Amino acid sequence: MNQKTRVAFFPDSYLEVNGAAMTCRRLVDFAGRNDQPMLVIHAAPETSEKSEGSVTHFAFKRSPLAILLDEDLAFDPLFLRKYNAVRRKVEEFKPDVVHITGLNDISIIGVLLAWKLNIPALGSWHTNIHEFASSRIRRILRWLPGVDPMAKFAEKKIKGGSMLYYKIPHVILSPNQELVDELARRTGRLSKLMGRGVDPSYFSPEKRTASDNTFRIGSVGRLRAEKNVRVLVDVEKALIDAGIEDYEFLVVGEGNEREFLEENLKRKTLTGFLSGEPLAEAYANMDLFLFPSETDAFGNVAQEANASGVPAIVSDKGGPKFIIRDGITGHIAREKEDYARFAVELYRDREKLATMKNAARDSAVSNSWDAIFSGVFKSYREAIDIQRKKSEKNAND
DSSP: OOSOOOEEEEOSSSSSSSHHHHHHHHHHHHHHHTTOOEEEEEEOSSOEEEEETTEEEEEEOOOTTOEEOSSSOEEOTTGGGGHHHHHHHHHHHOOSEEEEOSSSHHHHHHHHHHHHTTOOEEEEOOOOHHHHHHHHHHHHTTTSTTHHHHHHHHHHHHHHHHHHHTTSSSEEEESSHHHHHHHHHHHOSEEEEOOOOOOTTTSOGGGOOOOSOOEEEEEESOOSGGGTTTHHHHHHHHHHHTTOOSEEEEEEOOSTTHHHHHHHOSSEEEEESOOHHHHHHHHHTOSEEEEOOSSOSSOHHHHHHHHTTOOEEEESSSSGGGTSOBTTTEEEESSTHHHHHHHHHHHHOHHHHHHHHHHHHHHHHTOOHHHHHHHHHHHHHHHHHHHHHHHHHHHHO
C-alpha cells in the first residue's frame, strides 16, 4: 500500500445500520490506517465537514422531501441542489478516481462529477435493489389482484436500469460470482469480485454466555418482508410437530415484521437492534442461524454467524449461498420446507452440529478485510489505467 491513490468516495449508505454501510465504513477506516487520501461524501443527520488523518468527511443533510427507502435509508429528490458545493470540494481534493456505490442520490452526484471532470470511475454493487423493490411491492399491494406480474415487471425494469447505470464506471466490483458474471456480460466493463470479510476476534464462539441446554435458533437483520423472516414461524411449527420443546428463537433486529413475529412465535426473545459486544454475544449464544432472505447480494450476517461458530441455513437465491459450504458450514435451502427440515435434523444430530460449528468458524477466520480492501485499491488503479489508455487512444485517433 505504498502507492497513494486519491479517492473521492460516494457511499449511498454510510451511517445506516446495514451490511453495505458497514462495508463502506470499514473501507474508509482501511484508507485512514494506510494513510490513503480519501474524500467521503455521504448523507448525515446534519451537514458537516471534518478531517481525520488522510480522510475528509463531507456530510450533507437530506431535505424534508427525502423518501424513506428503509428503516434509516432515504432518497432525496432534491439532493442535486448540493451539486455545486460537492463539485468545489472534489475539485479542491483532486481525486485520481471516483468510487460510487449504487443508484441513489449520493452516487448520482458522483457519477455526474466523474463525467464532467473526466475522472476515472469505479462502481461497487452492494444491494439487489430490483429484488428489494419487488418484495416491497408484493407486501404493500398484496391485496391487489395481479400483484405478482406487476412486481416482476418492476423488478425487470429496475434491474435493467441498474445495468445501464453500471456501464458508466470503468471497473465494477460486486459481492458474488453470479453478479460478477452478469455485470461483465451486460455492461461490457471489467467486472471483479469484492467479497466481504469478518473480524474473527470480535465475532467468536468464546463470547458465548448461555450455559443451559436450550437449542437456540438465531436470526439477525432487518425485520422486513424482503428478508423473508416469516419462515421462522414455519420452522417453529416443524419443531413442535416433531415433539421438540427445548428450543428458543433469538431474533436480533427491528422492522415492521416484528409485530408478526411477536404474535406468531411461541418461544422467542426479540432483542431489537444490537451492536458491539451485545451483538457478538448474541451470535455466540446461537446454535443454528437462519437467514431466509432471497434478496441479499452478499449476506454479512451469515459470515458473522459462522465466525461465531454457528452454522447457517441460507437460501439458494442471492449471495449468501456463496458463503456457506453446503453440508459443511451450514445448509443451502432450495425449497421453503428445507429450513425446517435442516433445523430438525441438526437439533437431533448434535455430533454433526458440533462438526459444522468447528468448520463454520475455520471457514470464516480465513476471510480478511485487509486483503479485500487491498484488492479494492488495486481495482482503483485499474480504473485509472483504463481511463488513461482510452484517453491516449482518443488522442492518437
